[in-house]
Amino acid sequence: MTSTAAPPGGDPPPWRVLLGYVRPHRGAMLLGALLSLATGATGLALPLVAQELIQSLSEDRSISGALLLMSLLVAGNAGIGALGAYVLQRTAESVVLTARRTLTSYLLRLRISAVDATEPGDLLSRATSDTTLLRAMTTESLIGFSTGGLTLLGTLVMMGTVDLVLLGVTLGVIALAATVMGIIVPLIHKASKRAQESIGQMGAALERVIGALRTVKASGAEDRERRTVHAAAEESWRQSVQAAKWQAIAGNTAGLSMQVAFITVLAVGGARVATGAIGIGALVAFLLYVFYLMSPIQQVVSAITQYQIGAAAIGRIQEVRRLPSEPAVVPAPLPAPGARPATVTFDNVRFRYGPDLPYVHHGVSFTIPARGMTAFVGPSGAGKTTVFSLVERFYDATDGRVLLDGKDVLDWDFAELRAAIGYVEQDAPVLSGSLRENLLFGAPGADDDAVRDVLRTTRLESLVARLPDGLDTLVGHRGTKLSGGERQRVAIARALLRRPRLLLLDEATSQLDAVNEAALRETVAEAARETTVLVVAHRLSTVTTADRIVVMDAGRVQAVGTHAELVAANALYAELAATQFLAASVE
Numbered sequence: 001m002t003s004t005a006a007p008p009g010g011d012p013p014p015w016r017v018l019l020g021y022v023r024p025h026r027g028a029m030l031l032g033a034l035l036s037l038a039t040g041a042t043g044l045a046l047p048l049v050a051q052e053l054i055q056s057l058s059e060d061r062s063i064s065g066a067l068l069l070m071s072l073l074v075a076g077n078a079g080i081g082a083l084g085a086y087v088l089q090r091t092a093e094s095v096v097l098t099a100r101r102t103l104t105s106y107l108l109r110l111r112i113s114a115v116d117a118t119e120p121g122d123l124l125s126r127a128t129s130d131t132t133l134l135r136a137m138t139t140e141s142l143i144g145f146s147t148g149g150l151t152l153l154g155t156l157v158m159m160g161t162v163d164l165v166l167l168g169v170t171l172g173v174i175a176l177a178a179t180v181m182g183i184i185v186p187l188i189h190k191a192s193k194r195a196q197e198s199i200g201q202m203g204a205a206l207e208r209v210i211g212a213l214r215t216v217k218a219s220g221a222e223d224r225e226r227r228t229v230h231a232a233a234e235e236s237w238r239q240s241v242q243a244a245k246w247q248a249i250a251g252n253t254a255g256l257s258m259q260v261a262f263i264t265v266l267a268v269g270g271a272r273v274a275t276g277a278i279g280i281g282a283l284v285a286f287l288l289y290v291f292y293l294m295s296p297i298q299q300v301v302s303a304i305t306q307y308q309i310g311a312a313a314i315g316r317i318q319e320v321r322r323l324p325s326e327p328a329v330v331p332a333p334l335p336a337p338g339a340r341p342a343t344v345t346f347d348n349v350r351f352r353y354g355p356d357l358p359y360v361h362h363g364v365s366f367t368i369p370a371r372g373m374t375a376f377v378g379p380s381g382a383g384k385t386t387v388f389s390l391v392e393r394f395y396d397a398t399d400g401r402v403l404l405d406g407k408d409v410l411d412w413d414f415a416e417l418r419a420a421i422g423y424v425e426q427d428a429p430v431l432s433g434s435l436r437e438n439l440l441f442g443a444p445g446a447d448d449d450a451v452r453d454v455l456r457t458t459r460l461e462s463l464v465a466r467l468p469d470g471l472d473t474l475v476g477h478r479g480t481k482l483s484g485g486e487r488q489r490v491a492i493a494r495a496l497l498r499r500p501r502l503l504l505l506d507e508a509t510s511q512l513d514a515v516n517e518a519a520l521r522e523t524v525a526e527a528a529r530e531t532t533v534l535v536v537a538h539r540l541s542t543v544t545t546a547d548r549i550v551v552m553d554a555g556r557v558q559a560v561g562t563h564a565e566l567v568a569a570n571a572l573y574a575e576l577a578a579t580q581f582l583a584a585s586v587e
Contacts, residue, residue: 158289191239422442
């Protein structure tokens with residue numbers, strides 16, 4: 001099964017992407033839109049009631065009915081407006097939630113190659129900051145443009161019923177403002193996109209520092225890194241100010257156009273009243289409509305500006321959707337107790353991490369039978385860890401085949417492949433949460449007996465005994481409350497709880513003391529009697545008990561054999577064994 005990715009280019013327009021997020025909430029969105037239109041309709045009726053009230057006063061008729069109707073319209077306008085605003089804001093938050101769920105689900109399916117080539121802080125910014133902008137885009141662009149546009153159209157129709165000449169004057173002013181807006185809108189889009197990109201860059205800079213804070217402090221580099229983060233923050237500020245400038249110009253253009261329209265209508269309307277073409281009540285009603293026109297025009301202008309901001313955010317979100325990902329799969333069950341151990345074969349595998357990078361593997365071939373322990377040794381950069389990455393399909397071979405149980409891993413379902421494997425990576429990461437959550441992370445259905453067994457096997461019982469809350473003790477961010485050796489043992493216990501058919505240990509004993517390393521060797525040897533174990537090792541003590549050893553150098557397999565055979569027949573291995581592998585470093 002191959003990885004999936006959104007097609008490069010040909011992305012749908014931002015409004016269509018937004019509609020995709022809105023679709024699950026279309027009922028609530030429609031209700032909010034209807035309430036907004038009802039608010040506009042009650043507002044449109046007010047000038048007509050005011051015209052009738054003025055006419056009644058001039059003719060010495062009772063105005064109590066008009067006053068009562070006006071009061072009801074004002075109260076209704078406020079109540080319906082508040083309810084509509086709440087419904088729309090709630091729906092907008094739901095749209096943001098939908099976008100975040102969709103994006104984070106995709107982020108978790110990204111190929112490791114895509115994650116390695118991207119700044120984590122920038123990805124976080126797209127899932128948090130960029131998705132937040134969809135809130136305003138939903139309420140102000142999608143709903144604001146439609147309801148504001150309809151209200152604007154309705155207002156212009158009502159103005160036409162009062163006086164067509166004054167309507168023509170008003171439309172002329174609006175057309176002039178629209179021309180100015182047409183020039184400003186593209187500038188808002190460009191500035192908004194740059195502002196969002198700079199926020200992502202700031203997030204990446206900050207994540208870089210926080211992720212290596214101990215090294216930063218130990219190196220005395222706080223001030224230098226502070227300047228780097230502040231420079232990114234200042235660039236974000238500059239770009240945001242640039243976007244705010246164009247938004248302010250757009251908003252004030254709308255306000256200025258309405259002031260010009262009011263003055264012009266007052267002058268032309270006053271002349272028409274003087275000539276008897278219209279009455280004073282009609283002029284007052286028209287002026288009220290001019291005032292009322294401000295709200296829908298501002299809605300439309302805000303909708304256009306927010307659309308440009310949101311479109312820039314959607315563009316950044318869609319960039320993530322174009323990164324290569326793994327297909328969505330249903331979690332596969334873990335191997336049953338006593339399941340058949342796996343076999344592994346590399347058939348003339350060539351691999352490089354990118355089209356412009358050198359090859360890491362140059363025709364690697366070997367076969368690992370079911371059951372037993374196989375150790376991979378060699379200098380740094382030999383390609384040992386890459387073997388594990390190809391087996392797990394974190395990366396796919398550039399040429400050749402990687403087979404598990406005689407079946408190309410490309411033909412395996414991702415979930416089934418990884419359910420068969422237990423993997424302990426070099427850094428042995430421990431996640432924030434309790435010790436119990438970390439142990440059960442790969443096997444959430446494991447029972448208490450299985451947990452007790454694995455604690456005893458990995459010699460974690462003493463750790464649990466001295467922790468204040470036992471297994472429920474929080475281990476801190478990245479396991480900071482545990483020692484390096486304890487983190488490694490937790491990672492190994494986590495892998496063993498999965499009852500893997502294939503166990504991959506990437507330098508899993510590097511941080512253990514001699515006593516715990518010896519105990520863990522016994523654990524691995526015991527596991528190797530029931531399953532297939534592959535170990536990347538830099539310690540001779542780990543290798544000597546292996547059933548077979550694969551010697552690698554410069555992306556090639558130099559030799560395969562036992563410790564005694566290789567010491568006698570392979571110069572590279574003999575040299576490594578003589579130096580106890582201590583010169584080798586983590587790849």
